[in-house]
Amino acid sequence: KFKLNSLILAGLLCIRFRKPIYPVRYLSLCPRRRSRRPTVAPANSSRENFWVLIRGEEMSDSEEHQFESKADAGASKTYPQQAGTIRKNGYIVIKNRPCKVVEVSTSKTGKHGHAKCHFVAIDIFTGKKLEDIVPSSHNCDVPHVNRTEYQLIDISEDGFVSLLTDNGNTKDDLKLPTDETLLGQIKDGFAEGKDLVVSVMSAMGEEQINALKDISATSNLPC
Amino acid sequence: MGSNGGGDGAGFNTDALEGVRAILLKPSESLDESTRIAGPDFNDAGLGLAGMLGSLASTGFQASHLGDAIDVVNQMLDWRLSQEKPSVECDEAELDPKYRESVKCKIFLGFTSNLVSSGIRDVIRFLVQHHMVDVIVTSAGGIEEDLIKCLGPTYRGDFSLPGALLRSKGLNRIGNLLLPNDNYCKFEKWIMPVLDQMLLEQSTKNVWTPSKVIGRLGKEINDESSYLYWAHKNNIPVYCPALTDGSIGDMLFCHAVHNPGLIIDIVQDVRLMNDEAIHATPRKTGVIILGGGLPKHHICNANMLRNGADYAVYINTAQEFDGSDSGAHPDEAVSWGKIKGSAKPVKVHCDATIAFPLLVAATFAHKFHGAN
Numbered sequence: 001k002f003k004l005n006s007l008i009l010a011g012l013l014c015i016r017f018r019k020p021i022y023p024v025r026y027l028s029l030c031p032r033r034r035s036r037r038p039t040v041a042p043a044n045s046s047r048e049n050f051w052v053l054i055r056g057e058e059m060s061d062s063e064e065h066q067f068e069s070k071a072d073a074g075a076s077k078t079y080p081q082q083a084g085t086i087r088k089n090g091y092i093v094i095k096n097r098p099c100k101v102v103e104v105s106t107s108k109t110g111k112h113g114h115a116k117c118h119f120v121a122i123d124i125f126t127g128k129k130l131e132d133i134v135p136s137s138h139n140c141d142v143p144h145v146n147r148t149e150y151q152l153i154d155i156s157e158d159g160f161v162s163l164l165t166d167n168g169n170t171k172d173d174l175k176l177p178t179d180e181t182l183l184g185q186i187k188d189g190f191a192e193g194k195d196l197v198v199s200v201m202s203a204m205g206e207e208q209i210n211a212l213k214d215i216s217a218t219s220n221l222p223c
Numbered sequence: 224m225g226s227n228g229g230g231d232g233a234g235f236n237t238d239a240l241e242g243v244r245a246i247l248l249k250p251s252e253s254l255d256e257s258t259r260i261a262g263p264d265f266n267d268a269g270l271g272l273a274g275m276l277g278s279l280a281s282t283g284f285q286a287s288h289l290g291d292a293i294d295v296v297n298q299m300l301d302w303r304l305s306q307e308k309p310s311v312e313c314d315e316a317e318l319d320p321k322y323r324e325s326v327k328c329k330i331f332l333g334f335t336s337n338l339v340s341s342g343i344r345d346v347i348r349f350l351v352q353h354h355m356v357d358v359i360v361t362s363a364g365g366i367e368e369d370l371i372k373c374l375g376p377t378y379r380g381d382f383s384l385p386g387a388l389l390r391s392k393g394l395n396r397i398g399n400l401l402l403p404n405d406n407y408c409k410f411e412k413w414i415m416p417v418l419d420q421m422l423l424e425q426s427t428k429n430v431w432t433p434s435k436v437i438g439r440l441g442k443e444i445n446d447e448s449s450y451l452y453w454a455h456k457n458n459i460p461v462y463c464p465a466l467t468d469g470s471i472g473d474m475l476f477c478h479a480v481h482n483p484g485l486i487i488d489i490v491q492d493v494r495l496m497n498d499e500a501i502h503a504t505p506r507k508t509g510v511i512i513l514g515g516g517l518p519k520h521h522i523c524n525a526n527m528l529r530n531g532a533d534y535a536v537y538i539n540t541a542q543e544f545d546g547s548d549s550g551a552h553p554d555e556a557v558s559w560g561k562i563k564g565s566a567k568p569v570k571v572h573c574d575a576t577i578a579f580p581l582l583v584a585a586t587f588a589h590k591f592h593g594a595n
Contacts, residue, residue, distance in 0.1 A: 109393060109404045112473030123568030133480045 084136035094130040098143035098203040143203040152196040277584040292569040296586040299509035332356040333518030336364025348450040359461045363469030373446040432492045433466040500525040509534035513575040515549020523561035532555035535568035
């Protein structure tokens with residue numbers, strides 16, 4: 001009878017935790033098998049007849065979730081958000097490009113169908129203007145946009161920059177920005193020997209330098 | 224003195240009276256050839272619809288115009304080429320009496336969107352279902368309202384319902400009809416995949432025109448209560464040069480933002496429409512136009528290219544004092560060459576929701592059921 005109850009409980013827990021769960025006699029566990037740890041409360045009070053529910057080991061390598069670093073975000077480049085909640089100066093993905101919203105106008109449900117949000121946004125990397133019309137109740141993709149600051153170490157002949165990261169490594173895979181004013185500022189500042197800190201914006205697997213700071217005057221930041 | 228005065232006085236009175244009589248009781252011309260005014264006699268239990276419609280011509284005012292319109296439409300329906308003398312340059316095949324008996328008048332039917340929102344849509348469906356008209360011209364709402372009615376109903380409201388209240392409830396008012404926003408949402412849901420499919424089928428050889436788009440929509444709706452379905456089935460072309468001026472235009476707009484590239488060619492359609500009129504010969508053409516605006520002008524303009532329609536019936540409430548084309552009388556169209564000088568066109572100043580069912584009952588329906 002106890003075995004039946006444990007089996008049923010095991011089955012339910014299997015469904016809940018999505019892991020194989022086996023009812024095992026408590027006494028048979030200790031002291032021999034140390035690799036498995038008993039988890040859930042026993043099915044009855046008698047020590048001998050303990051049926052304990054064990055969480056079985058996964059077939060896959062690890063049971064625990066690993067927090068993926070944002071640098072190689074495989075699945076989480078964007079997150080969904082309801083179109084009606086996206087405001088001006090927010091971010092949105094239009095035609096697979098990450099964009100910053102410049103204008104939002106909504107039209108209520110009417111002759112044109114469901115309520116719609118009309119977005120005018122600028123591609124954060126190319127500066128092109130893109131538009132989209134989305135029903136307000138639909139979800140839009142919003143890109144994760146990260147800004148990181150690096151110190152500028154070197155500019156190579158073919159247009160790549162060498163940057164100093166937080167942990168002391170160099171980052172060499174970024175090209176100079178295409179924006180002329182920014183490009184001029186970087187080249188001139190570097191040629192004059194100033195200490196420059198560049199702000200790199202990254203979204204959806206693309207990166208670009210979008211701002212520049214001259215820190216030669218202050219001595220707070222490490223070399 | 225007294226008797227003279229009396230005698231003169233009496234003579235003066237008679238002359239004056241004669242003079243007054245001559246002015247007041249001027250002899251009138253005899254009008255025996257004209258119709259006498261007489262209305263329907265409801266004492267007659269067997270009067271019925273047919274009797275009442277027959278009495279319209281003699282009732283007066285717009286009823287008489289409607290009665291005349293009924294006559295004109297009956298002439299349109301009864302005309303056969305065999306009634307005309309063969310022209311000098313016609314060939315052997317055209318002289319065949321059987322062929323001449325089979326050639327009928329080409330009827331252009333034009334109507335505005337509000338009539339499709341109303342119950343007149345069902346009257347139009349009857350005409351199209353039984354192939355009683357040859358060409359249809361309408362505005363954008365005339366297309367979409369028919370499709371929307373297959374997806375969700377229109378309700379009766381009132382002219383005096385306050386606008387702000389209706390907006391807050393998501394109800395759109397067309398006169399005294401109410402259209403819930405939901406219907407348009409359903410229409411949006413229905414039409415988007417069709418537009419996607421049309422975009423895929425578009426190519427340099429297969430360019431969409433408004434009439435082709437409408438034919439496709441009629442095919443897709445596949446509902447026997449829709450006149451567009453019957454128009455597609457009976458190969459009756461429906462022309463709508465201003466297809467974007469309605470909910471369909473909104474749908475095209477939203478669709479184009481996501482899937483740009485759909486092209487709808489109005490030049491091809493204007494060629495087809497004008498060809499309908501020009502190549503109608505040896506058939507005679509008749510126009511039945513409900514309302515004003517684009518449908519009225521488009522049909523009349525096409526007929527201008529064949530030097531005028533032979534029969535014309537206008538049913539609308541527009542007035543001519545502002546010089547608009549909608550309010551223009553048929554005689555103005557004669558000055559343009561849109562209606563033949565020898566024609567006897569009729570304008571009925573009446574709301575088409577009253578006049579048109581009566582007209583159809585006395586003409587198309589009468590012949591249809593009479594034949595059966």
